[in-house]
Amino acid sequence: MNTHGIRALYLFEMSRFWRTLFQSIASPVISTSLYFIVFGSAIGSRMARIDGISYGAFIVPGLTMLAILTQSISNASFGIYMPRFSGTIYEVLSAPISALEIVIGYVGAAASKSIILGLIILATARIFVPYEIAHPVWMVGFLVLTAVTFSLFGFIIGLWADGFEKLQLIPMLVITPLTFLGGSFYSINMLPPLWQKITLFNPVVYLISGFRWSFYGAADVSLGVSLGMTLVFLILCLTIVGWIFKTGYRLKA
Amino acid sequence: MQSIISVSGLSKTYASGFQALKKVDLEIRKGEIFALLGPNGAGKTTLINIICGIVNPSTGVVRVDGHDISRDFRAARSRIGLVPQELATDIFETVWKTVTFSRGLFGKPPDGAYVEKVLKDLSLLDKKNNKIMTLSGGMKRRVLIAKALSHEPQVLFLDEPTAGVDVELRRDMWEMVRGLRERGVTIILTTHYIEEAEQMADRIGVINKGEIILVEDKAVLMEKLGKKQLTLHLQSPLKQLPPELAGQPLELSADGEKMIYTFDAQNEQTGVARLLRQLGDLGIEFKDLRTSQSSLEEIFVALVGART
Ligand SMILES: Nc1ncnc2c1ncn2[C@@H]1O[C@H](COP(=O)(O)OP(=O)(O)O)[C@@H](O)[C@H]1O
Numbered sequence: 001m002n003t004h005g006i007r008a009l010y011l012f013e014m015s016r017f018w019r020t021l022f023q024s025i026a027s028p029v030i031s032t033s034l035y036f037i038v039f040g041s042a043i044g045s046r047m048a049r050i051d052g053i054s055y056g057a058f059i060v061p062g063l064t065m066l067a068i069l070t071q072s073i074s075n076a077s078f079g080i081y082m083p084r085f086s087g088t089i090y091e092v093l094s095a096p097i098s099a100l101e102i103v104i105g106y107v108g109a110a111a112s113k114s115i116i117l118g119l120i121i122l123a124t125a126r127i128f129v130p131y132e133i134a135h136p137v138w139m140v141g142f143l144v145l146t147a148v149t150f151s152l153f154g155f156i157i158g159l160w161a162d163g164f165e166k167l168q169l170i171p172m173l174v175i176t177p178l179t180f181l182g183g184s185f186y187s188i189n190m191l192p193p194l195w196q197k198i199t200l201f202n203p204v205v206y207l208i209s210g211f212r213w214s215f216y217g218a219a220d221v222s223l224g225v226s227l228g229m230t231l232v233f234l235i236l237c238l239t240i241v242g243w244i245f246k247t248g249y250r251l252k253a
Numbered sequence: 254m255q256s257i258i259s260v261s262g263l264s265k266t267y268a269s270g271f272q273a274l275k276k277v278d279l280e281i282r283k284g285e286i287f288a289l290l291g292p293n294g295a296g297k298t299t300l301i302n303i304i305c306g307i308v309n310p311s312t313g314v315v316r317v318d319g320h321d322i323s324r325d326f327r328a329a330r331s332r333i334g335l336v337p338q339e340l341a342t343d344i345f346e347t348v349w350k351t352v353t354f355s356r357g358l359f360g361k362p363p364d365g366a367y368v369e370k371v372l373k374d375l376s377l378l379d380k381k382n383n384k385i386m387t388l389s390g391g392m393k394r395r396v397l398i399a400k401a402l403s404h405e406p407q408v409l410f411l412d413e414p415t416a417g418v419d420v421e422l423r424r425d426m427w428e429m430v431r432g433l434r435e436r437g438v439t440i441i442l443t444t445h446y447i448e449e450a451e452q453m454a455d456r457i458g459v460i461n462k463g464e465i466i467l468v469e470d471k472a473v474l475m476e477k478l479g480k481k482q483l484t485l486h487l488q489s490p491l492k493q494l495p496p497e498l499a500g501q502p503l504e505l506s507a508d509g510e511k512m513i514y515t516f517d518a519q520n521e522q523t524g525v526a527r528l529l530r531q532l533g534d535l536g537i538e539f540k541d542l543r544t545s546q547s548s549l550e551e552i553f554v555a556l557v558g559a560r561t
């Protein structure tokens with residue numbers, strides 16, 4: 001096990017995070033805060049409670065998830081795309097470090113960043129809306145699981161993309177709609193029956209539902225299903241990453 | 254002599270269908286400076302990149318100090334340092350950070366004193382806290398060398414190290430290479446400048462169109478290749494060479510207007526001075542003279558031609 005190598009990759013990636021601290025943290029925190037102000041404090045006070053939870057508090061888990069998903073994907077995809085783009089990937093490929101260790105370094109760093117960010121957003125939200133966390137351990141568990149899973153997904157995108165447009169495309173075209181329609185702003189029980197069924201194909205529903213359960217003990221789908229679906233997606237991503245390194249797809253000529 | 258790198262039956266066909274290497278066999282000896290010489294597109298970078306793990310081989314086996322590069326990749330790669338042909342660096346990082354990063358990546362524990370020494374040897378110490386983007390091209394290349402040396406490799410690959418490099422860096426680099434060799438590091442460099450191979454290498458391999466055409470001790474090769482020609486444009490054409498000049502490597506052109514003398518540039522006694530004296534004594538006057546050395550192209554043509 002090349003622990004020095006993992007550490008080097010991890011710290012290198014994290015140093016980019018600290019160097020660009022303002023963009024890394026300020027912009028997602030500001031945009032999420034705006035949501036809390038508009039939907040939580042302003043409009044939220046006129047909205048009905050959902051499952052007995054005030055609207056402002058209801059959207060906290062979903063909005064945090066939204067930030068974690070997008071940040072995980074963009075951190076991880078950028079992290080591996082940049083060395084491919086600049087050519088510095090040669091060094092990683094020529095180092096005595098295994099595929100798994102490379103993934104631990106890059107994905108670990110990307111996930112760490114979004115976990116830090118998620119916690120900051122939750123702390124910020126507390127300024128605007130009061131909320132409680134019923135199951136803090138589960139909350140952290142979902143946070144970590146989601147950050148890791150979507151950092152892996154971002155890593156795949158960063159390996160697959162052959163231009164900056166593609167790097168932006170997936171988050172914009174796929175992730176944002178899935179999160180908005182995944183129950184960040186509403187309970188899926190509020191949808192017409194047909195849409196409730198269709199929504200279940202959206203993996204983000206399970207993440208948000210599980211995460212919200214850890215806050216308020218109420219969920220759209222059962223906890224076991226939430227956890228199971230997230231793990232399925234995690235394993236799927238791991239398999240794809242494994243295949244990429246085995247074949248050298250987009251990494252080695 | 255013990256081999257540190259052993260390549261056998263190595264072929265590479267890129268996804269495009271282009272075959273860049275054709276059944277290459279090559280042994281690099283421990284502690285030598287080996288120059289891989291060949292024109293652009295010959296397959297030099299492909300060969301190096303396969304040995305270093307950056308490009309997948311199609312067929313064949315490569316061993317580094319006895320370790321197979323795919324089955325035993327950790328042992329093989331930890332022995333190798335690579336300075337790539339392209340200047341690829343993390344422009345936003347400082348010199349110090351990027352070099353310590355490389356050391357860690359190759360599995361070595363942090364060692365500030367060692368990194369400091371590497372930077373000092375490359376005249377980079379005063380730039381250690383500079384961001385790489387503020388450095389000149391030559392300095393960036395020094396950083397790449399420092400990165401390659403950061404984990405104390407036994408084998409150093411330098412892919413076109415002096416392409417587009419100023420005189421000072423070239424001199425420093427050669428000095429560094431000799432110093433490394435003294436410490437027992439094996440050095441493999443690629444170039445398409447024959448002078449560079451000539452100055453640096455113990456042995457020279459010539460590669461063309463994906464095939465190793467020859468591998469030879471430098472001294473032997475230079476003797477074969479070191480021929481120069483002196484061409485004299487005569488004032489008035491000659492019908493034949495005067496008998497006084499017989500027995501010398503001298504030819505008369507078909508029109509009798511030029512005299513061509515072939516000599517060994519390596520040799521102290523080229524015979525040029527004596528020839529010119531003799532011509533003076535014989536009253537043969539010339540209006541112009543020119544010397545030429547076989548170009549690399551000619552050498553390749555000769556080598557490839559001799560094989561087929
Ligand atoms: N990734 C690639 N895909 C297809 N062809 C390639 C690739 N890389 C190099 N080649 C081709 O392989 C040949 C050898 O290239 P290279 O090893 O870089 O030569 P050299 O380093 O001797 O100049 C060239 O014709 C080059 O165009």
Ligand SMILES: [Mg+2]
Pocket residue numbers: 297298299338412413
């Ligand atoms: Mg090359």
